[in-house]
Amino acid sequence: MTTPLPQVAIPGQCLGSASKYTAGPGTHIQQSNIYASIAGPVILDPAQPNTQTKSTLRVSRTIPAKPHLASTSKLKDRYNTLPAVNSIVLARVTRVQKRQATVSILVVLDEDSLDPAQTSDNDNIASILTSAANPENHSTTDELRFQALIRKEDVRAVEKDRVVMDEMFRVGDIVRGSVISLGDQSFYYITTSRNDLGVVMARSEGGNMMFPVSWKEMRDPITNASELRKVARPY
Amino acid sequence: MLELPTIQDTMNDRRRINGPAEGTRPPVYASHLKSGGATDRAQRQREPTDLRKIFLKTGLIPSASGSSYLEFAPSSSLANARSNPKSLIPPSSALKLSCTVHGPKPLPRSAAFSPNLVLTTHVKYAPFAARKRKGHIRDASERDLGVHLETALRGAIIAERWPKSGIDLTITILEAEDDRWWADAPDLHDASWGMMNVLAGCITAASAAIADAHIDCLDLVSGGVAALVSDDSTEDSAAAPRLMLDADPAEHRSIMAACVVAYMPARDEITELWLKGESSKIALEKGDQRSAHEALIDGAVDAARGAHSVLSEAVRETMLRAVTPL
Numbered sequence: 106m107t108t109p110l111p112q113v114a115i116p117g118q119c120l121g122s123a124s125k126y127t128a129g130p131g132t133h134i135q136q137s138n139i140y141a142s143i144a145g146p147v148i149l150d151p152a153q154p155n156t157q158t159k160s161t162l163r164v165s166r167t168i169p170a171k172p173h174l175a176s177t178s179k180l181k182d183r184y185n186t187l188p189a190v191n192s193i194v195l196a197r198v199t200r201v202q203k204r205q206a207t208v209s210i211l212v213v214l215d216e217d218s219l220d221p222a223q224t225s226d227n228d229n230i231a232s233i234l235t236s237a238a239n240p241e242n243h244s245t246t247d248e249l250r251f252q253a254l255i256r257k258e259d260v261r262a263v264e265k266d267r268v269v270m271d272e273m274f275r276v277g278d279i280v281r282g283s284v285i286s287l288g289d290q291s292f293y294y295i296t297t298s299r300n301d302l303g304v305v306m307a308r309s310e311g312g313n314m315m316f317p318v319s320w321k322e323m324r325d326p327i328t329n330a331s332e333l334r335k336v337a338r339p340y
Numbered sequence: 341m342l343e344l345p346t347i348q349d350t351m352n353d354r355r356r357i358n359g360p361a362e363g364t365r366p367p368v369y370a371s372h373l374k375s376g377g378a379t380d381r382a383q384r385q386r387e388p389t390d391l392r393k394i395f396l397k398t399g400l401i402p403s404a405s406g407s408s409y410l411e412f413a414p415s416s417s418l419a420n421a422r423s424n425p426k427s428l429i430p431p432s433s434a435l436k437l438s439c440t441v442h443g444p445k446p447l448p449r450s451a452a453f454s455p456n457l458v459l460t461t462h463v464k465y466a467p468f469a470a471r472k473r474k475g476h477i478r479d480a481s482e483r484d485l486g487v488h489l490e491t492a493l494r495g496a497i498i499a500e501r502w503p504k505s506g507i508d509l510t511i512t513i514l515e516a517e518d519d520r521w522w523a524d525a526p527d528l529h530d531a532s533w534g535m536m537n538v539l540a541g542c543i544t545a546a547s548a549a550i551a552d553a554h555i556d557c558l559d560l561v562s563g564g565v566a567a568l569v570s571d572d573s574t575e576d577s578a579a580a581p582r583l584m585l586d587a588d589p590a591e592h593r594s595i596m597a598a599c600v601v602a603y604m605p606a607r608d609e610i611t612e613l614w615l616k617g618e619s620s621k622i623a624l625e626k627g628d629q630r631s632a633h634e635a636l637i638d639g640a641v642d643a644a645r646g647a648h649s650v651l652s653e654a655v656r657e658t659m660l661r662a663v664t665p666l
Contacts, residue, residue, distance in 0.1 A: 116557050143555070187502060249446070
């Protein structure tokens with residue numbers, strides 16, 4: 106039973122025995138064999154040393170772009186990933202109310218795309234963000250994006266009862282958040298109650314891009330006016 | 341005295357002179373048929389177990405998350421007719437269709453919570469796809485195809501991996517199979533046989549588009565058709581009907597029964613089965629112990645296996661093209 110693993114798999118292709126590997130994303134188990142569920146390169150994640158766990162077999166959704174071709178290659182397709190609990194998302198604020206803010210999820214960041222050396226799973230994140238921060242693009246594609254709520258008590262970890270939503274988010278801000286629940290029929294639930302979560306991009310009332318000055322303040326470089334936000338820690 | 345307009349009249353536009361609603365077809369003269377005889381009729385050149393060649397390619401529509409285009413090779417009679425035309429009407433048509441998958445995307449606001457992927461299928465004939473012109477509104481046969489296609493795919497998709505989201509699958513049929521040879525009058529055994537081939541093509545193309553959109557599925561599901569055909573060319577009407585894989589209705593005088601399956605070879609499972617015709621009364625050739633049903637289903641599964649080899653190659657080819665850029 107030492108059949109070599111195939112480089113790439115197509116749905117329904119048998120990859121190996123379930124007694125030898127653990128089934129990872131992009132695979133399913135049928136009669137104690139692991140089969141591929143999507144088309145893509147087969148990746149074997151080695152097991153943690155000194156444990157009894159088996160190595161994990163998965164089929165990747167991302168196509169590993171060659172480094173020297175990454176900039177020129179237009180073959181990069183946009184593959185959808187769904188927000189899941191604990192996944193980090195970038196979202197744009199569409200509505201701010203007293204008890205909650207409504208956001209629409211622009212992109213789900215997974216482990217691969219957090220590494221800047223690799224191309225992202227979705228479209229180029231930079232291009233998504235630049236187009237999303239542009240007020241002209243608002244509310245045209247919101248129907249096609251997943252909607253989410255940031256409740257007042259999920260904005261920050263301390264002094265939850267003193268939160269004033271208007272001083273945390275404004276419409277059009279780009280927020281990095283973590284999904285806490287799949288929610289109901291229409292909304293996911295997102296939290297920003299961590300230092301690295303919160304507003305990452307915002308425009309001032311004058312319409313200029315602002316830079317963060319503290320965990321709750323951003324400043325307009327042109328008018329020098331400061332505005333209140335729940336700011337994400339810059340990397 | 342004022343006559344009340346009938347319902348039919350009120351539906352039509354009476355202010356303008358419109359063309360016939362059904363479209364027109366070139367006349368076929370009996371004298372022409374006599375002189376042409378059986379030579380005009382498309383004859384099956386393939387072996388009973390041979391399939392037509394299939395062209396299948398995925399990822400052709402950039403705005404969709406998954407797409408595919410499928411074409412069946414036209415029968416050899418078409419090439420003959422082109423080189424030596426006896427009539428303006430082509431003797432047979434082949435299948436051409438394109439399939440797009442949009443999504444996964446959020447469900448509409450009014451929809452109830454769904455822990456699974458919601459699959460919506462639309463099958464639409466282009467107005468010029470069949471010999472009889474199709475309207476812009478989906479008719480009963482198109483809705484029927486959509487339902488059959490949805491059943492076929494639902495068994496293959498792992499829906500629980502995509503909660504709260506839906507995909508829209510749209511198939512546009514650019515050229516449809518004929519239901520019979522164009523000069524034949526509808527007879528006793530007539531039914532919309534072309535639809536069976538169209539459905540098989542839809543299933544194969546949809547499966548390729550879903551794989552292209554990277555939606556989790558158990559296996560690539562492919563469609564296959566088999567038919568029991570009695571060609572009375574041998575003047576022996578008592579001859580048992582023969583089983584033909586991937587039967588082109590234009591090439592056969594009389595199709596007794598036909599069957600479409602959607603089949604997953606890796607699991608040896610059928611997700612969709614559609615039988616048409618009076619197969620229970622048909623006796624197969626001597627020595628064949630199977631009932632007509634079993635023979636039809638076995639034949640259709642064999643045809644689906646053939647289509648699956650094309651399907652898996654097409655999916656693999658698209659992926660390899662992405663992994664190793666030119």
